[in-house]
Amino acid sequence: MSSIHRKVKFRAFLTALSCIVLLHSFTTPAEVYERNGIKWPFPTQIISAYTDVTGNYSTALNQAITNFNTSTQVHLSRHDGAPWVAQVQNYGAVDWEGMSKTNTGNGVYTVTWARSKVNTAYIPASTAVSRIKILWLHELCHVWGLGHTTNPRTVMYWNVATPYANGISSLTSDEINGINSIYRKGAIMKRTKAIGVAIAVLICATCTLSACSTDTTQAQADDGTSSSHGQTNGSTSTEFSRVKLYETLDDLAADSSLIVIGTAEAVEVTHDIDGLTPFSVFNVAVSEVLKGDVAVGDTVVMRQTGGEGDPGVLEDGQTALLYLTPTGLDGELASQYYPVGVTAGVYVLDGDVAALSADNDSAATFSHTVTDTGDSIPNVLSLEEAKDSL
Numbered sequence: 001m002s003s004i005h006r007k008v009k010f011r012a013f014l015t016a017l018s019c020i021v022l023l024h025s026f027t028t029p030a031e032v033y034e035r036n037g038i039k040w041p042f043p044t045q046i047i048s049a050y051t052d053v054t055g056n057y058s059t060a061l062n063q064a065i066t067n068f069n070t071s072t073q074v075h076l077s078r079h080d081g082a083p084w085v086a087q088v089q090n091y092g093a094v095d096w097e098g099m100s101k102t103n104t105g106n107g108v109y110t111v112t113w114a115r116s117k118v119n120t121a122y123i124p125a126s127t128a129v130s131r132i133k134i135l136w137l138h139e140l141c142h143v144w145g146l147g148h149t150t151n152p153r154t155v156m157y158w159n160v161a162t163p164y165a166n167g168i169s170s171l172t173s174d175e176i177n178g179i180n181s182i183y184r185k186g187a188i189m190k191r192t193k194a195i196g197v198a199i200a201v202l203i204c205a206t207c208t209l210s211a212c213s214t215d216t217t218q219a220q221a222d223d224g225t226s227s228s229h230g231q232t233n234g235s236t237s238t239e240f241s242r243v244k245l246y247e248t249l250d251d252l253a254a255d256s257s258l259i260v261i262g263t264a265e266a267v268e269v270t271h272d273i274d275g276l277t278p279f280s281v282f283n284v285a286v287s288e289v290l291k292g293d294v295a296v297g298d299t300v301v302m303r304q305t306g307g308e309g310d311p312g313v314l315e316d317g318q319t320a321l322l323y324l325t326p327t328g329l330d331g332e333l334a335s336q337y338y339p340v341g342v343t344a345g346v347y348v349l350d351g352d353v354a355a356l357s358a359d360n361d362s363a364a365t366f367s368h369t370v371t372d373t374g375d376s377i378p379n380v381l382s383l384e385e386a387k388d389s390l
């Protein structure tokens with residue numbers, strides 16, 4: 001064969017190869033799932049639904065569980081006394097409609113306990129089962145080990161209202177592939193799953209025989225203040241399913257009743273809403289008012305989801321630019337404020353507080369301490385930019 005013939009043949013081969021690659025990229029949907037580093041030691045788990053999981057919340061949870069059991073390599077069943085609990089409570093205008101908290105053991109990514117929550121302030125009991133189902137799926141996927149995606153046609157998009165509006169209310173191939181990549185496919189996996197199911201059945205049978213307590217307060221608080229399972233080591237992670245993602249600073253400002261600069265004095269970490277979830281309460285001494293009906297020198301009480309050291313939670317003594325909204329809660333909590341957009345409305349002052357007392361304080365800058373949230377607003381903001389957005 002001449003060298004020209006060989007060249008022509010080689011070119012034809014290259015063309016065919018690139019066609020195959022091109023075709024493949026069009027026909028195979030790109031996998032966008034993200035892993036969050038969490039993994040259970042077994043693919044079979046039990047979830048305890050608290051007594052507040054009733055009506056549509058309960059039906060939707062059952063449908064979500066069936067979706068996992070029929071579509072993925074993992075298996076889930078409902079029974080009291082498990083280290084994974086599902087809760088439904090009114091957390092007020094906290095800007096998350098669902099939340100997952102997970103504790104992982106020391107050194108290895110094995111879960112020791114988990115919580116999946118639904119906020120009735122945004123998802124009332126009358127909400128369609130399919131809408132609650134996609135929220136449960138999202139929260140349960142976090143606990144199985146998936147993070148958020150940027151694809152608005154997946155269950156794991158930042159806020160589930162978007163995929164639901166796109167017609168999605170069941171696990172997509174993306175979540176299925178993601179979960180199966182963590183709890184690997186194959187014979188070993190099937191055997192492990194079978195053993196896990198057998199153990200789960202045995203636990204349930206034992207529980208039934210011994211009239212197992214239906215007390216659902218056995219789990220320790222998120223900050224490990226009490227522990228019946230003796231598992232307070234390791235690290236805790238929190239993932240929110242946001243109600244709204246902010247595209248512009250103007251949007252954030254428009255949703256805020258108060259925009260102030262203030263210095264936070266930590267008051268307490270409380271579990272006053274559901275007995276488990278930590279909220280940090282601060283007295284904020286106001287030093288500048290950008291919007292709202294407060295004065296310099298006033299004290300505003302702010303509560304934030306999370307305890308000491310949780311990402312995005314203010315620290316005692318920090319000065320911050322805060323976008324705030326009333327909690328919408330009852331009683332004495334009614335006068336408190338939440339940051340708008342969970343952490344989106346919390347900008348901590350960069351550098352020294354003296355910058356604010358200078359004549360040109362508009363040059364002072366403030367920064368988010370959590371930057372990967374799905375919002376498109378700036379993570380660093382000058383006071384001048386903040387004022388310009390009003």
Ligand SMILES: [Zn+2]
Pocket residue numbers: 138142148158239240241242
């Ligand atoms: Zn989420």
